[in-house]
Amino acid sequence: MIAYITGATSGFGKAIARKLAQLKYDLVITGRRKERLEELAATLQQEYQIKVLVSQYDVRDYEAVKQAIENLPEEWKNIDVLVNNAGLALGLGGIQNGDIEDWNRMIDTNVKGLLNVSHFIMPLMVAKKSGYIINIGSVAGKEVYPNGNVYCCTKHAVDAISKAMRVDMLPYGIKVSQICPGAADTEFSLVRFKGDKNAADNVYKGYKPLYAEDIADVVGYLVSMPKYVCINDLVITCTSQANSTNFYKQL
Ligand code: NDP
Ligand code: 8X3
Secondary structure, eight states, X not given: OEEEESSTTXXXXXXXXXXXXXXXXEEXXXXXXXXXXXXXXXXXXXXXXXXXXXXXXXXXXXXXXXXXXXXXXXXXXXXXXXXXXXXXXXXXXXXXXOOHHHHHHHIIIIIIIHXXXXXXXXXXXXXXXXXXXXXXXXXXGTSOOTTOHHHXXXXXXXXXXXXXXXXXXXXXXXXXXXXXXXOBOSSHHHHHTTTOHHHHHHHTTTSOOBOHHHXXXXXXXXXXXXXXXXXXXXXXXXXXXXXXXXXXXXX
């Protein structure tokens, strides 16, 4: 069994790679930071005796995605599970103060990047009439929150794309699930606040957030379900979070 994971250099993607390695999947792991990919590949190969292929590219780069997937060795094209995880938020503020570069990066990564990768992997699944696509959405794709505007918009797009994929893949027996996590302590906030560690740490103060391993466990559960069962959509928060805006914090 082969799983293809985008954004495996950190956070959810890295934890999902470890979980699927435990379940004896061979892995294609992708992201921009090659050193991290190589380090993870070496660790997982050694710990779980699986095969790992490193594929470095930026999901925003359509040509690079095309080359990376079309040039996979034939035996690696038999992909069973695609985890569309790569994504990011940049900034938190009103549209009137928004930075167009941030908007473009979020839209190009979270929406077009996910489409780019899916566009080249779906035909491989369609040809063999089997496969499983797991998209990482967000609670931000279910409800908007103050100052989250463009990031929320990209995750609402992931919600729509997940539903559309499920409809389009129906004749081919390809499953599509969306996982929508709430606040999780990964590098997400460090990226959102552009390296400001204090701002990032503040997001997770006063309560116990989700951790990447919690979402990886859910992926492990999803792939263990029989072929005729498809869990369409999961919203997962820590117990101290009820939705996008309501937290119980003890500061
Ligand atoms: P991290 O910042 O820890 O990980 C993000 C991953 O995405 C990295 O591996 C990064 O790799 C990759 N990535 C980002 N941009 C690109 C790009 N242009 N091309 C290729 N890879 C890219 O954050 P998380 O693990 O938290 O985020 C993973 C997903 O989960 C995202 O889609 C995020 O929106 C979503 N999410 C996060 C939540 C949270 O609270 N943490 C909650 C809900 C959803 P590299 O930089 O090496 O390219
Ligand atoms: C990440 C969760 O609520 O910080 O998608 O945007 S949130």
